[in-house]
Amino acid sequence: MTTSLAGTTGPTVGGLSAAEVAARLAADGPNVVAAPPRRGVARRVGRQLADPLVALLLAAGAVTTALGDLPDTVIIVLVVAVNTVIGVVQEIRADAAIAALDRLAAPVARVVRDGRDQLVPAAGLVRGDHVRLEAGDVVPADLDLTEAQRATFDESALTGESVPVHRDVTEAAGAGTVLAGGRAAGTVLRTGAASALGRISALVAGTRPGPTPLQRRLAALGRILGLTAVAVSALVFTLGLLAGEPFVRMAITAVSLVVAAVPESLPAVVTLALALGARRMARTRAIPRRLHAVETLGSVTVIASDKTGTLTENKMTVQRAVTADGVRHTVTGAGYDPAGRVRRRDGGTVPDGGPLRALARAGALCNDAGLLAPDGDRTGWAAAGDPMEAALLTFAARCGLDPEAERAAAPRVAELPFEQARRRMTTVHRRADGYLVVRKGAPEAVLDPGRDAALLAAAAELAADGLRVLAVSTAETTGRPDPAGPLPLRAAGLVGIGDPLRDTARDTAQAFERAGVRLLLITGDHPGTAAAIGRQLGILPAGEAVAEGDRGRLTGDDVAKTRVYARTQPEQKLDIIAALQQRGEVVAMTGDGVNDAPALRRADIGVAMGSGTEVARQAAELVLVDDNLGTVTDAIGEGRRIYDNIRRFLRYALSGGLAELLVMLAGPLLGMPLALLPAQLLWINLLTHGVPGVALGAEPAEADVLRRPPRSPQESVLGAGLLRGVLIGGGLLAAVTLAAGVTAHRLELPWQTVMYLVLGLAQLGVALAVRATAAPGTPRGLALPAAVAGCLLLQVAGVLIGPLRTLLGTEPLTAATILACVAVAAAPGTLLRLTGRRH
Numbered sequence: 001m002t003t004s005l006a007g008t009t010g011p012t013v014g015g016l017s018a019a020e021v022a023a024r025l026a027a028d029g030p031n032v033v034a035a036p037p038r039r040g041v042a043r044r045v046g047r048q049l050a051d052p053l054v055a056l057l058l059a060a061g062a063v064t065t066a067l068g069d070l071p072d073t074v075i076i077v078l079v080v081a082v083n084t085v086i087g088v089v090q091e092i093r094a095d096a097a098i099a100a101l102d103r104l105a106a107p108v109a110r111v112v113r114d115g116r117d118q119l120v121p122a123a124g125l126v127r128g129d130h131v132r133l134e135a136g137d138v139v140p141a142d143l144d145l146t147e148a149q150r151a152t153f154d155e156s157a158l159t160g161e162s163v164p165v166h167r168d169v170t171e172a173a174g175a176g177t178v179l180a181g182g183r184a185a186g187t188v189l190r191t192g193a194a195s196a197l198g199r200i201s202a203l204v205a206g207t208r209p210g211p212t213p214l215q216r217r218l219a220a221l222g223r224i225l226g227l228t229a230v231a232v233s234a235l236v237f238t239l240g241l242l243a244g245e246p247f248v249r250m251a252i253t254a255v256s257l258v259v260a261a262v263p264e265s266l267p268a269v270v271t272l273a274l275a276l277g278a279r280r281m282a283r284t285r286a287i288p289r290r291l292h293a294v295e296t297l298g299s300v301t302v303i304a305s306d307k308t309g310t311l312t313e314n315k316m317t318v319q320r321a322v323t324a325d326g327v328r329h330t331v332t333g334a335g336y337d338p339a340g341r342v343r344r345r346d347g348g349t350v351p352d353g354g355p356l357r358a359l360a361r362a363g364a365l366c367n368d369a370g371l372l373a374p375d376g377d378r379t380g381w382a383a384a385g386d387p388m389e390a391a392l393l394t395f396a397a398r399c400g401l402d403p404e405a406e407r408a409a410a411p412r413v414a415e416l417p418f419e420q421a422r423r424r425m426t427t428v429h430r431r432a433d434g435y436l437v438v439r440k441g442a443p444e445a446v447l448d449p450g451r452d453a454a455l456l457a458a459a460a461e462l463a464a465d466g467l468r469v470l471a472v473s474t475a476e477t478t479g480r481p482d483p484a485g486p487l488p489l490r491a492a493g494l495v496g497i498g499d500p501l502r503d504t505a506r507d508t509a510q511a512f513e514r515a516g517v518r519l520l521l522i523t524g525d526h527p528g529t530a531a532a533i534g535r536q537l538g539i540l541p542a543g544e545a546v547a548e549g550d551r552g553r554l555t556g557d558d559v560a561k562t563r564v565y566a567r568t569q570p571e572q573k574l575d576i577i578a579a580l581q582q583r584g585e586v587v588a589m590t591g592d593g594v595n596d597a598p599a600l601r602r603a604d605i606g607v608a609m610g611s612g613t614e615v616a617r618q619a620a621e622l623v624l625v626d627d628n629l630g631t632v633t634d635a636i637g638e639g640r641r642i643y644d645n646i647r648r649f650l651r652y653a654l655s656g657g658l659a660e661l662l663v664m665l666a667g668p669l670l671g672m673p674l675a676l677l678p679a680q681l682l683w684i685n686l687l688t689h690g691v692p693g694v695a696l697g698a699e700p701a702e703a704d705v706l707r708r709p710p711r712s713p714q715e716s717v718l719g720a721g722l723l724r725g726v727l728i729g730g731g732l733l734a735a736v737t738l739a740a741g742v743t744a745h746r747l748e749l750p751w752q753t754v755m756y757l758v759l760g761l762a763q764l765g766v767a768l769a770v771r772a773t774a775a776p777g778t779p780r781g782l783a784l785p786a787a788v789a790g791c792l793l794l795q796v797a798g799v800l801i802g803p804l805r806t807l808l809g810t811e812p813l814t815a816a817t818i819l820a821c822v823a824v825a826a827a828p829g830t831l832l833r834l835t836g837r838r839h
Contacts, residue, residue, distance in 0.1 A: 016113055016128050109140040129188040133179045142195045143173045143186030150182035150417050152386065164386060166418070181368075181386060218270070221717050225654075229661075236664045243673040250674075270295075273642045273697035284634050285610075285626040289617075295646075296605045297588065297622070298639025300517055301710050302580055303632065304573075304599070305590045307523040307533055309609055310629055312499040316387040318395035319467060320496035322458045323355035331398060334503075336371055336381040336390055338397030352400065359493040360399040362472045363392035364406050366427045366438035371403070388468065391497050410436055416483040426483040437475040437487050443494065446471035452491045459494055466532025467496035498529070501536055508630040509537045515636055516709030522565040522573055522599075524549075530566035539563045559583065573599035586710070590629060592616050607632060633706065641701035643711070648770045649696045650717065651725050656688050656763040658730025663737050663759065670742055672751060677809040680756045683798060687791040688763040695787040699772040732828035733762050740824050750811035753799060757813070757821045760795040764788045765829030 049058070109122050112130040122140040125131070131143055133151075145151070145167055152164035155177045164180040167173055173186060174196035190196075233254040240250035277294040281287070288294050308314050315335035321342070322328050329350070333340020342350055350356060369385030371393050372378065383390030393403045410429035418425040424441025439446055443459040459469045473489040481487060512519045519539050523530050527546045534540030540563055549568035559579040568576070573589075577599055580587050589596070589603035592611065597619040600606030608620035609627045617623050624631050660681060667675030676684075711720065718726070737759040744751035767788055798804045799813050813821070 016126070016130075125188055125191055127188050127191065131186055131188060133173075133184045133186075137179050139173045139175055139177045139179065141175050141188045142190040143184075144189050145169050145171050145173055145184055145186040147183070147185040149184070150419075151179060151184040152181045154178040154180040168419075168421070218717065221650075225657075229657075232661045232665065236661075239665070239668050240674060243668050245673055270646055270697070273645050276698055277638045277642045281622075281635050281638055284631055285624065285628070286631045286635050287623045287625060289621055289623060294635075295639050295642045296586070297632070297635045298637075298641070298643045299586045299710055300588045300605065300636060300639075302518045302520060302585045303512060303588045303590065304520045304522050304577065304580070304603070305629060306592070306596055307521060307525055307530065308499060309592045309611065309627065310590050311505045311521065311533060311537065312501055314499060315383075316391040316468075316497050317500050318391050318398075318495045319498050319500060320462055320465075321356065321359060321395070321493060322455065322462075322496075323359055323493040324455070324491045325355055326454055326458070327355070328458070329356060331395060333394070333398055336383055336394050338371070338381070338394055340394070340398040342398055355493065357399055357401060358474070359472055359495070360392075360396040360401055361406055362436075362438045362474050362492050363440065363470075363495060364396040364401065364403040365410055365412070365429055365436070366425055366440045366472070367392055367403075369393060371397075388470070388497055392470075392495065395495060413480065414483050426487075428481060428483050430480075434476060434478045435480055437477065437481055437483065437489065438472065439474075439487075439489055440470050440472045443469055443471040446473050446489075447491055455491055455494055462494065462496035464528060464532075465496070466526075466529035467498045470495050470497065498532075501533065502628070504628060504630045506537055508633060509539055511630070511633045511706070515633065515706045517636065518563070520563055520565070520576075522568055522576060524568055525566060527566040530564050534564035570596075570598050574602050577602050584712075588632070590624075590632070591620075592627075637701055637706045640705045640710070641699075642697075644702060644705070644772065645697045645699050647717065647722055648699065648772070649693050651722060651729065651770050652696060652763070652767050653689055653693055654726045655729030655733060655766055656684075656759075658726060659733030659737065659759060659763070660684070662730065662734035663741075663755065666734070666738055667741070670738060672741055672745065672755075674752075675738075675741065675755055676752065676759070679808045680752075680798075680810070683808055684756070684760040684763070684795070687760060687794055688767075690791070691787040692764060692767045692784065692791055695784040696767060696771070698781065698783055700781070702772055729766055729828065729832060732831065733759065733766065736762055736824050736827055740821065749817060750813065753810040753813060754817070754821060756808070756810060757795065757799055757818070758825045760798075761792060761822060761825035762828050764792055764795070765826050766832060767829075769829035769832040 109120055109125055109129075110132045111118055111120055111125065112132070113120075117132070125141050129141075130146070131140065133139065139153070146169060148168050148171070151167050153167055153173055154164050155174065167184070172189070173179075173184065175190075176196065237250045237254035240254075241247065274294045278288045281294060305311055313335055317333065317335065318331050320328065320330060327348070328345040329342050330345055331340065331342050342356065344350055367389045369383060369387075369389035369392075371390060372382040372384050374380055381394075396403045396406070410431050412427050413430045413435075414428040416422075416426040418441070422441070423445040424439055426437065426439045429436045429438065443456055447455055447459075449456065455471065459471065462469045471494050472492040474492045475481075475487050475489045477488070509519050519537070521530060521534050521537070521539065523533075527548055531540060531546045534546070540546070544563070547562045547565045549565060549572040559576055560583065565572075565576060573596070577587050577589060581604070587603045588605045588607055589599045590607040590609070591597075591600055592609035593616060596608075596616050600608060600616060600619040605622060606620035607622045607624060608616040610617070610623055610625040611627050622632075622635065660676070663675045667673065716723075737755050740758040741751045741755040744754040767784065771784055796818065798808045799810050799818065805811065
């Protein structure tokens with residue numbers, strides 16, 4: 001069924017001709033908001049392999065291959081392959097965010113061409129096309145409306161505004177919005193990349209995420225470790241030659257020392273820790289789409305959240321009511337569920353009848369919406385029609401009325417539909433004793449300024465609290481009245497409608513504060529609404545201003561002190577995030593709409609709601625399946641646990657690497673030209689950096705993980721005392737190893753074998769010393785003790801088993817000597833544990 005456009009302004013009903021369409025399509029191109037960038041697989045892989053730490057791994061792999069060290073070679077190749085696959089998959093998923101914008105557009109559009117209605121693919125629209133829309137249609141391009149019959153548009157995907165917006169003739173309707181109610185038609189103004197949807201697509205395409213804080217820190221660490229290991233190994237090589245050792249042996253020793261000193265299993269530890277963290281987060285309904293996003297959450301210093309659907313329920317609800325006699329009421333309940341209650345704010349009793357029910361009954365009658373009860377596909381109550389009108393039906397039910405029964409008892413016989421110019425709607429209902437007239441709308445369009453001054457003042461108070469205020473008036477007549485004529489209306493009262501905070505929102509905000517994370521509210525909503533939400537969350541102190549995006553560009557000074565932003569556009573969200581990042585903040589952005597997608601991509605980590613748009617989910621690194629922002633608190637704790645465990649591994653592995661360098665450097669000075677053979681170095685490295693190191697990545701969280709501030713984004717991965725801990729640990733390990741070697745040398749024991757055994761066992765002891773102090777009641781797990789025990793047996797086996805002795809160049813030791821080595825090796829770990837130097 002089509003709608004006549006006779007009498008409307010704009011183009012003639014003849015529409016464009018086929019020739020005009022072809023010409024404009026050739027000039028402007030198809031109505032496609034974005035095209036995913038094409039990148040070859042080889043180029044994607046090359047970008048991943050260019051990472052400094054990966055390059056260092058490749059170099060180590062070449063060395064282990066040359067030395068015939070098959071186990072280390074296999075591990076290195078596997079780690080590089082896994083990291084590369086993860087990186088390439090992430091790039092492909094990021095490109096899918098842009099492709100999802102294309103799918104958001106209407107698949108077909110109804111246009112007038114050559115004097116008749118046609119259904120054409122949305123991609124074939126051109127400027128000047130005349131498009132017709134009915135309720136539920138997606139707007140396929142930016143339109144200049146030429147017809148608008150009670151037309152309301154759901155613009156939440158573009159603006160974040162939770163309530164459909166009325167549009168009149170000559171106003172614009174943006175691509176990607178939905179005609180929620182009424183009927184409309186319009187002329188195409190902009191298509192493709194020039195449309196509102198295309199503008200957001202361009203922002204998404206231009207905001208590719210950079211490396212995470214952890215990736216930046218590890219890349220810098222990889223460069224430092226590589227250069228340091230090469231320099232020290234060259235020095236060991238020179239000292240060995242000066243001591244008379246063969247050139248080939250010293251060359252192999254130097255290369256082996258490089259491999260042993262650099263923790264090449266670090267990426268494996270990081271990858272496993274991230275994977276385990278991702279699995280734990282998935283159990284709490286938070287799905288990481290990018291593995292490194294798991295750790296990045298632990299570094300977050302600012303969370304910038306949108307309002308609708310994230311902090312609020314995205315369901316309009318009557319929260320306050322004021323009856324004609326001035327009595328104020330508070331309404332409670334969840335969403336559109338009729339279950340709930342109404343109580344007087346002064347503590348008085350709410351009567352079964354009286355002004356409150358009269359107000360609720362009138363709101364249910366002057367109403368075109370419906371309520372949908374839960375069914376097999378729908379778990380909760382939902383709105384059918386305008387959400388604000390559905391909120392009035394729910395309010396009536398919470399006042400003890402049956403909206404459908406009330407409608408049946410007073411059927412509508414006439415109406416004056418809502419129009420933006422009048423800002424009100426009037427209906428006439430037939431009753432047994434005559435007629436009831438109901439008018440609802442903006443308070444200034446319904447109430448009498450002189451007679452209803454008190455209600456108008458109450459309306460201003462409700463609006464200041466961020467609520468949308470509707471006034472209702474009624475009249476009873478014996479004859480059927482004309483809804484457009486003079487009517488003896490009297491005020492029935494006011495209702496304040498809002499999108500209420502989620503039950504957990506305030507607790508979540510407080511949890512962020514305890515964890516040292518600053519919560520910001522960024523919304524396209526009215527400043528009054530944003531301020532009210534900010535106050536309810538506890539993030540907007542009294543007297544603090546709300547920043548308004550439509551008042552100009554936001555500066556660095558603005559973001560330093562502002563906690564609530566209102567009327568922000570997608571570009572301004574990017575400005576806010578960029579300004580925060582320039583100040584050194586690690587920013588997480590949450591959102592669910594198309595308008596949030598550019599900011600989700602630009603932030604250090606984007607967090608999308610599971611019920612949000614596909615565009616938002618594709619642009620984000622983390623998806624909250626349950627739409628609960630509180631889940632991010634658990635995710636932050638998980639991220640911090642992972643980072644702590646990575647630092648524990650570095651504390652452990654770098655202490656061992658430093659000890660190996662010191663032992664090889666000091667050995668010649670103490671009369672031991674070659675303290676350890678190349679095979680012994682590699683065997684110690686394989687045992688200590690392998691399974692125990694990976695087990696450290698699975699350690700539980702510290703008890704205070706969510707009661708301490710995040711680490712500074714500028715802090716090195718070796719900062720906050722870790723470098724000092726590495727130096728102390730490495731010094732202790734080297735000291736006991738050298739002392740054992742010197743003592744064995746003087747006693748004419750196999751000193752090289754003694755040093756091999758002590759150094760390996762002492763490093764394993766440090767692994768136990770640096771493990772986490774878990775929260776009370778948290779199971780410690782047996783992974784690390786089991787890994788240490790297994791590697792300890794293998795280390796001792798290098799002395800006891802003949803074939804291993806041949807491979808490693810060790811000599812037999814007596815049981816007493818082995819026990820003495822074990823006792824000496826336990827000293828560094830015991831000392832570190834007793835002094836509390838764990839991380």
